[in-house]
Amino acid sequence: MAGDDHFDLESNIADLRNDGITGLKGAFSRDWADDMREDMMTAFWEAIQRPGGAVGRGPRRWYVEIHPQNFRGFVDLVTHPWLVGMCTAVLGQDYQIVEIGLDVPFQGAKYQPWHRDFPSPVDTYRDRKITSLAFNLTGVDVTEDMGPFEIAPGTQYDDGRKWKHEMFPDKSEWARFQERATRKYPNRGDISCRSALTVHRGTEHGSPIARPVMVLGVDAPGAGHAELHDMMVTREWYDTLPPIARDHLVCRVVDDLQPIIQKHDIEGLVMGADPT
Template identity: 30%
Template sequence: MPWIYPFANELVFANPVIMGILERVFYQEYVMVQMGVDVPFQGSDYQETHRDFRPLFSDRIVTPLYALAVNFPLVEVTAENGPFQMARGTHVLPREEGLEKVASGEIPMESFYMQPGDVMVRSPLALHRGSPNRTNQPRPMVVMGYAMHWLHTPKVDLTLPKDYYESLPEKLKQMLRCQLVESLPQNKVETYVNFKY
């Protein structure tokens, strides 16, 4: 997403309520590394069940939370328009074990219905997927990614105008891991790297 209003707003990317949650989860400094949007259209299908990140060490060692995703919808999310689906508790399981438990029904794949104004804070290590949009209206969901300051990933794509960045308080500057540009490109082509695990 381009870094423009209404999303280029401290009350969105540095919302005090969300920051309060992140500060209780992350015991060290963290950075915002992503702001994107997930928009299934009519005719979309189920995504492959996946994780957004790999464990830090091994699938056999429970990984402490080093990244969180914050989702919020721009429209009501219903059973018909492609709700986000997640299998609770799979963030602490080896991937294959989690997939087996989901496939057998031991751990259900739950749909999360949301209203505009709702926010979901989740572990990107939990197995999840997008579901089909069976309506004729797109279903936009904003996703903001936050990670511990020491984590570097090629998934980062946060580009800010230099003058906007320079106008921010120092604490917010330190929280944003971004590329600075003199002005945002008018016709930036979206690039997507598959980071499903």
């Protein structure tokens, strides 16, 4: 797992509150990230073969939720001191891990429309309080032709209630996001932390190399996103978790794992978008 345990948490929190995104370079080793990529692609090829196993996020782009114990680095991730520190400082001592999955664009993926991942709660658009976090980890070293993630810093506090589904700003507003747009080029082992309300999009993917990204969703109590997911773990695996992981995990404890049927389908991302 070896990576960088040296970080300036206060600076990261300030960046998150100002820009809606921050990150830690070299949080994990490249070998650790390579194992993660293997687990992601195994999960993807299994899920894509069954109904409801993978949902479209645009042409040649899919999202797959996975069982935590099928990602061998899950405990390393949720106990990493930087991730724990960010969750505790922003979401409170009782933060809830509600989602683990992966986003995979392949060659031919198109620009997504500018969007956020769910409607903004009043706590955020009125009171400027962040109530959920998304942590992303890339499975490859991202290059320009791999459809890098593009984000409009500072837009996490936009109201958005007049947007389509309260998630998709009208195309007449896109110029404002494009003026702020920043593309991200993480390497294997890096972690990013963002508000899923910060307006963002995937870009056109021309490389023959797929770009799988691990996604961990964490809520403050009451944010409600656990209802969109259905994490489950076996009792045997659950009992091996350290308390810092077990106490924050929102999941069903079952005798046998069942295939995951996706609950969170974002209809507005099914079609690609004109980048202008």
